[in-house]
Amino acid sequence: MITLLLILTPLVTGLIALFLKQGNAAKNFALLASVAIAALALSAVFAPGTITYDASWLASIGSRITLKADGMAKMLTLLTAISFPVIFTAIYNNTYKQASSFYGLMLLSQAGLMGVFLASDALLFYFFWELALIPVYFLCSIWGGEKRIAVTFKFFVYTFVGSLLMLIGILFMYFNTADQSFSWQSFQAVELSAKQEGVLFWLFFIAFAIKMPIFPFHTWQPDAYEQSPTATTMVMSGIMVKMGVFAVIRWLLPMFPTAAAQSANLIIILSVIGMIYASLIAIRQDDIKRMIAYSSIAHIGLMSAAMFTNNATAMDGVMIQMFSHGVNVIGLWIIADLIEKQLGTTNMKELGGLAQKAPVMAILLVVMALANVALPLTNAFIGEFLMFNGLFQYNMVMAGIAGISIILAAVYTLNMVQRVIYGNVNATTEKASEMPFNIQVALVIITLMILVFGVYPQPLLDLTGDTVSAIFVNK
Amino acid sequence: MGVVMMFTGIFTNKKPLITLTAIVALVILLVANILNSYGIFSIQVDTKDLLHFNKMGMFFNTLMIAGTLLFVLLSGSEMEKLGNKTADFYALIFFVLCGTAILTSFNGMLMLFLGIEILSIPLYILTGSDKKNLKSNEASLKYFLMGSFTTGIMLMGIVLLYGATGSFGMVGVNNPALPPSSGVQTASFLQVAGFLLLFAAMSFKVSAAPFHFWTPDVYDGAPSVFTSFMSTIVKAAGFFAFIKLFASNTSLLGPTWSIILSFVIVATLFAGNITAVFQRSIKRMLAYSSIAQAGFMLFALYSNNDLGTEGLILYTVAYCLATIGFFAILMKVKDYTFDGFNGLASTQPVLALVATICLLSLAGIPLTAGFFAKYFMLASVVKAGGPIWLVIVAVLFAAISAYYYFKVIQAMYFKEGQPETAEIGQGFKIGLLLVAAAIVLVGVLPSIVLNWFYF
Numbered sequence: 001m002i003t004l005l006l007i008l009t010p011l012v013t014g015l016i017a018l019f020l021k022q023g024n025a026a027k028n029f030a031l032l033a034s035v036a037i038a039a040l041a042l043s044a045v046f047a048p049g050t051i052t053y054d055a056s057w058l059a060s061i062g063s064r065i066t067l068k069a070d071g072m073a074k075m076l077t078l079l080t081a082i083s084f085p086v087i088f089t090a091i092y093n094n095t096y097k098q099a100s101s102f103y104g105l106m107l108l109s110q111a112g113l114m115g116v117f118l119a120s121d122a123l124l125f126y127f128f129w130e131l132a133l134i135p136v137y138f139l140c141s142i143w144g145g146e147k148r149i150a151v152t153f154k155f156f157v158y159t160f161v162g163s164l165l166m167l168i169g170i171l172f173m174y175f176n177t178a179d180q181s182f183s184w185q186s187f188q189a190v191e192l193s194a195k196q197e198g199v200l201f202w203l204f205f206i207a208f209a210i211k212m213p214i215f216p217f218h219t220w221q222p223d224a225y226e227q228s229p230t231a232t233t234m235v236m237s238g239i240m241v242k243m244g245v246f247a248v249i250r251w252l253l254p255m256f257p258t259a260a261a262q263s264a265n266l267i268i269i270l271s272v273i274g275m276i277y278a279s280l281i282a283i284r285q286d287d288i289k290r291m292i293a294y295s296s297i298a299h300i301g302l303m304s305a306a307m308f309t310n311n312a313t314a315m316d317g318v319m320i321q322m323f324s325h326g327v328n329v330i331g332l333w334i335i336a337d338l339i340e341k342q343l344g345t346t347n348m349k350e351l352g353g354l355a356q357k358a359p360v361m362a363i364l365l366v367v368m369a370l371a372n373v374a375l376p377l378t379n380a381f382i383g384e385f386l387m388f389n390g391l392f393q394y395n396m397v398m399a400g401i402a403g404i405s406i407i408l409a410a411v412y413t414l415n416m417v418q419r420v421i422y423g424n425v426n427a428t429t430e431k432a433s434e435m436p437f438n439i440q441v442a443l444v445i446i447t448l449m450i451l452v453f454g455v456y457p458q459p460l461l462d463l464t465g466d467t468v469s470a471i472f473v474n475k
Numbered sequence: 476m477g478v479v480m481m482f483t484g485i486f487t488n489k490k491p492l493i494t495l496t497a498i499v500a501l502v503i504l505l506v507a508n509i510l511n512s513y514g515i516f517s518i519q520v521d522t523k524d525l526l527h528f529n530k531m532g533m534f535f536n537t538l539m540i541a542g543t544l545l546f547v548l549l550s551g552s553e554m555e556k557l558g559n560k561t562a563d564f565y566a567l568i569f570f571v572l573c574g575t576a577i578l579t580s581f582n583g584m585l586m587l588f589l590g591i592e593i594l595s596i597p598l599y600i601l602t603g604s605d606k607k608n609l610k611s612n613e614a615s616l617k618y619f620l621m622g623s624f625t626t627g628i629m630l631m632g633i634v635l636l637y638g639a640t641g642s643f644g645m646v647g648v649n650n651p652a653l654p655p656s657s658g659v660q661t662a663s664f665l666q667v668a669g670f671l672l673l674f675a676a677m678s679f680k681v682s683a684a685p686f687h688f689w690t691p692d693v694y695d696g697a698p699s700v701f702t703s704f705m706s707t708i709v710k711a712a713g714f715f716a717f718i719k720l721f722a723s724n725t726s727l728l729g730p731t732w733s734i735i736l737s738f739v740i741v742a743t744l745f746a747g748n749i750t751a752v753f754q755r756s757i758k759r760m761l762a763y764s765s766i767a768q769a770g771f772m773l774f775a776l777y778s779n780n781d782l783g784t785e786g787l788i789l790y791t792v793a794y795c796l797a798t799i800g801f802f803a804i805l806m807k808v809k810d811y812t813f814d815g816f817n818g819l820a821s822t823q824p825v826l827a828l829v830a831t832i833c834l835l836s837l838a839g840i841p842l843t844a845g846f847f848a849k850y851f852m853l854a855s856v857v858k859a860g861g862p863i864w865l866v867i868v869a870v871l872f873a874a875i876s877a878y879y880y881f882k883v884i885q886a887m888y889f890k891e892g893q894p895e896t897a898e899i900g901q902g903f904k905i906g907l908l909l910v911a912a913a914i915v916l917v918g919v920l921p922s923i924v925l926n927w928f929y930f
Contacts, residue, residue: 058922060785061854130841141889149889153881160877164870167850171857171866199863 002044003053003067006077007114007128009037010084014107014135023099027092030103034084037110041081045074045463057124062174062181068120072319072467075460076117076246079326080239082445084110090334090442091231094341096143102229109135109235116243122170122182125251126163132240133159136232143229155224158210158217166207169200173255188254201259204252205267212244212300214267215274225293230337233289237296238330242322245303249318253307253471264308268394271308272402275301279408283415288336288346291416292329295372298405299325305402306387312472314390319464320457321383324371324450328380331368331446335361338435339420343428348416353425357432362421364443369413371450374406379453498551500569501544531784532579535715538788539575542708542795543568549803549906553700564604567597568704575712579719584633587716591629591680594712595622598705602697614696621679621689629676635669674735677720680713683773684742687766691750694762702758703802706765707795714769718776718787736777737865743770744872751879758811760879761801764837767876768794771852771869778855785925786851792917792924793836793844800910801833803903809895816883817892823899827887829907834880836914839873844917849873851921 013033020026044051051074053067069077084106096102112132119125133156140152170182177186192200210217225233253260275298282294303321306314338361339354340346355362371378374385384406392399435443453460547568555561574594581587599622603615679686694702747767754760772790775783804826808815820827836845853866886892917924 058920060922060925127841134835134840134842138888141885149885153878153885156881157874157878161871161874164874165867168853168857168863168866168870171850171854172863174854175857 001053002040002047003051003069003118004065006037006040006044006069006081007067007111007118009033009040010107010114011111014104014111016104017100017107018104020100020104023096026100026103027088030107031085031088031092033107034081034088034110038081038085041074041078044069045078050466052120057121061123062179063123064121064181064183065124066121066183067118068184069118070467070470071464072246072249073117075319075323075463076239076242077114079242079323080110080113080117082449083234083238083326083330086330086334086442086445087231087234089438090337092438093436094231096229098142102139102143105135105139106231106235109139113235113239113243117246120184122173122184122187122251124182125247126167126170129166129243129247130163132243133163136236136240139232140224140228143232145227147223148227151220151223151227155220158220162207162210162217165203169203169207172196172200172203184251184254187251190255192256194258197256197259198262201252201256201263204255205248205263208244208247208252209304210244211247212241212304213297214244214301214304215270215277215297218274218278218297221297222290222293225296226287226289230333230340234330234333237293237333238326241296241300242326245300245307245318245322248304248307249315249467249471260308261310264310267308268305268391268398271301271305272398274298275305275402275405276408279405279412282412283408285412286348288339288348288416288420289333291412292332292336295409295412296325296329298409299329302384302387302391302402302405305398306390309390309394311390311393312468313393314387315468315471316461316464317383317386317388317390319383319468320453320460321380321387323460324379324383324453327446327449327453328368328371328378331364331443331450332372334439334442334446335365335368338439342432345428348419350426350428351420352423353421353429354432355421356425357429358434360440361435364447365421366417367447367450369417371454372413373410377451377454379450379457381454382457498544498547501540501547532715532719534788535579535712535791536576538791538795539572539579539708539712542711542791542799543572543704545796545910546704546708546799549799549903549910550700550703550806553803553806564601567601570597571704571709575708578712578716581716581719584636587720588629588633590716592626594709595626595680598701598709601701601704602693604701605698608696608698610696611698612696614693617696618689618693625676625679625686628672628679632669632672632674632676635665635672639663639665639669673720677713677717678739681710681717681769681772682766683739683769684746684766685739687743687746687769690766691759691762694765695756695759699758699802699806702762703799703806706761706802707798710765710769711791711795714772714775714787714791718779718784721776722779733777733861736773737862740770740773740777740865741868743767743773744869748872748875752875754879755813756811757805757813757816757883761798761805764876764879765798767872768837770872771849774852774856774869777861777865778852778859780855780859782851782855782858786848786855789844789851789917789921789924790848793848793914796844796910796914796917797833797836800907800914801830801837803907804830804833807897807899807903809897813882813886814892815894816886817890817894819887819892819894819896822894823896825904825907826896826899829911830887831884832911832914834883836918838877838880840877842915842918844914844921846918847921 010033013029017026017030017033020029051069053065055065057063057065109132112128112135115128116125116132119128137152137156140155141148144152173187173190174180174182176190176192178189179186206217213221225237228236278294278297278301282291282298285291285294299321303318303325306318336346339351343351345351367378371380374380374383388399388403391402554564571594574590574592577586577590577593581590599615599619602618603612605611675686682690694706697705744767747763747765747770751760751763751767754763772787775787775790777783805811807826808819819830832843836843839845839849853869856866
């Protein structure tokens with residue numbers, strides 16, 4: 001029941017928010033709703049075992065509303081549920097035209113995300129997969145930057161093609177199930193020839209790879225992140241990309257173990273190329289937002305490489321990193337947005353000396369930056385450590401090359417810190433001031449999560465332990 | 476009913492009254508048909524086995540009549556503006572419905588032919604009904620010439636089949652006169668030739684490539700009200716007849732059949748989608764997109780199984796709802812180019828919202844009826860063991876179709892402008908919202924429609 005509520009609450013409140021007349025009322029309403037959802041998600045996390053929900057939906061074609069919250073799903077719904085109130089708090093002072101539509105669509109996208117993480121029926125999963133996309137498309141296109149229409153359209157077409165390929169895959173699987181159903185169990189039990197498995201694997205994988213995104217399917221991402229309204233970018237980079245990672249672990253690996261093992265080498269090579277490539281581009285960026293976007297590709301690349309190493313340690317790392325990366329990247333975006341709102345630019349060439357003008361912000365930015373580099377004592381460290389550990393056991397050379405990206409990450413992140421907060425105050429940064437209270441609240445929550453999980457990541461490992469062991473028991 | 480309408484025109488000159496009569500007549504027809512199909516109240520007419528009313532056909536009739544009713548409710552007022560022959564227009568529409576009814580229940584080549592003709596001739600007139608508009612006249616003439624030519628081809632096909640089997644009946648076509656030798660049916664040359672001619676003629680009627688060239692000009696030239704009617708109700712009826720005719724005969728041509736059909740499907744999808752991308756007028760874009768949608772509907776013929784039939788029903792419902800809804804909005808906007816829709820969301824939010832839902836449905840996005848329509852079509856092909864490349868090609872074209880449908884959404888929501896619209900009444904808005912609600916409802920629970928079909 002609680003799983004159903006996790007989807008229904010944002011859906012219903014989102015629809016209500018759409019029809020609220022006053023933008024301010026919608027804003028407060030959305031904030032309240034998201035806090036309530038976070039409370040729900042927390043109670044789900046503390047509930048023992050796997051929570052399931054099952055109801056009839058389309059009896060004639062064998063699809064049911066089946067929701068399943070195991071450790072991984074709980075963790076990701078928690079990430080989603082915490083992110084939204086943090087985002088709403090951080091953008092509390094921003095004004096949007098047609099604010100009620102904005103907040104309504106944000107909540108609707110949350111409903112889609114929750115659904116993706118909880119669905120245990122392939123058709124339902126596909127439904128939510130698209131439901132998460134459509135509100136984001138509108139959010140980016142209406143409230144985005146100058147080039148928003150072309151950019152978000154590219155993003156939309158990319159992901160739509162991927163989804164349709166996945167739909168074909170789902171159809172083929174469905175007709176091969178023993179009991180003509182879309183349930184996860186039946187899909188997993190399907191026996192396929194090696195050739196069929198290979199084709200289906202790629203149909204699904206392309207959809208997920210576009211979403212993550214993995215090199216060479218990443219070209220929509222930097223533009224989309226830069227042009228979207230920052231609140232939406234936070235949702236996209238913090239949570240939506242995890243849809244791809246999640247889908248691989250939940251659906252792809254259990255369904256096609258043989259094909260996954262065969263293609264693992266190619267995918268890991270692609271991921272490692274993507275990591276290095278994105279890191280090198282990130283070094284060259286002058287814009288903070290584009291730098292964060294490319295650094296995000298590099299981080300996701302590591303996750304996707306680790307997923308395919310067929311190693312339980314690496315999988316643990318992926319779990320932690322999914323959560324940590326979501327938290328950290330949202331923190332970085334909040335600061336980038338703050339700088340843009342105050343100074344009107346995110347170009348590092350024009351910035352400098354913020355440490356003198358806004359010392360608290362500078363400290364928090366350093367914390368986020370260090371988490372982005374995965375320094376020990378930050379939450380990202382333990383995840384990256386475990387992933388590299390797994391990658392090392394898989395292939396030393398790959399791990400070595402991938403390891404370069406850690407150094408590169410330090411280069412671009414610290415370079416950014418240096419150019420933004422140190423140096424002399426110039427004409428642009430003259431008007432900078434300390435951040436407002438609401439952003440302090442949001443950033444303090446994020447900093448706390450970074451430090452707490454950095455020192456003591458065990459709760460996350462315990463939470464997702466059942467998912468990881470389930471994956472490796474079946475093999 | 477059509478005759479009643481004609482006389483109404485003589486007795487009264489008040490246009491709203493005529494529309495009202497038409498609505499009442501449609502409701503009566505609808506109720507009669509539903510009762511009839513449930514067997515509660517039936518009129519038995521001895522048709523000497525020329526017509527065969529089965530459940531499927533009756534259900535389809537219900538859909539067609541309901542679709543027409545929706546069309547009249549939403550766009551009837553537009554028809555009243557088209558000159559003072561409103562009663563005649565309604566009469567013609569009822570004749571078309573009569574043709575539809577024959578097409579859903581024909582049991583022989585003769586009735587098929589009659590049905591097609593009863594369907595087509597009123598359409599030629601409706602296309603040219605905007606007498607003072609040159610484009611309308613041109614479209615009508617073009618449609619008439621090409622249509623008659625196809626009729627000729629169709630007749631030739633029927634004659635050849637008659638020559639081969641000695642019967643006009645469907646049964647005669649199914650079971651060739653030649654005795655089945657060692658379990659393998661061999662088709663004579665006459666049969667194959669007749670069959671292919673029929674196929675070409677039917678492809679023309681549903682505007683499948685490479686017989687689609689009339690469609691854009693006719694749809695563009697005809698008054699928008701009638702384009703809306705032609706591209707939905709009439710087309711769906713054509714499809715039903717197409718599938719009814721060929722469903723049981725596919726074994727005749729063996730493997731060649733699926734090659735021909737997949738060629739036609741891919742060509743249709745290609746011609747419709749690629750050309751639609753480059754259109755500047757939304758009305759013309761819809762004409763091409765209707766060709767593209769026809770390509771999807773042809774999958775029902777390809778797969779030829781239960782899922783395909785269910786898919787066709789859903790597709791008809793989804794496509795009619797979305798197209799009639801969108802055309803009703805289109806008619807209210809003065810400028811039919813994409814720029815004419817700029818900024819519609821800020822001046823007419825309800826119109827823009829409903830238009831968006833209609834377009835999402837046409838593009839096949841989940842949560843709308845269009846998704847399940849496309850889903851069932853693809854599923855039926857996969858179930859029939861169709862080649863995977865065909866399915867992949869189809870979804871790629873579906874992605875292309877999203878491009879031009881979304882261009883309209885972009886114009887409405889993301890661009891600034893002051894679109895000129897006609898007066899829009901409260902009732903019209905409520906009607907549109909109901910259409911949108913129906914699209915979403917079918918999109919979430921398609922079993923509503925299907926359960927109704929299975930009772």
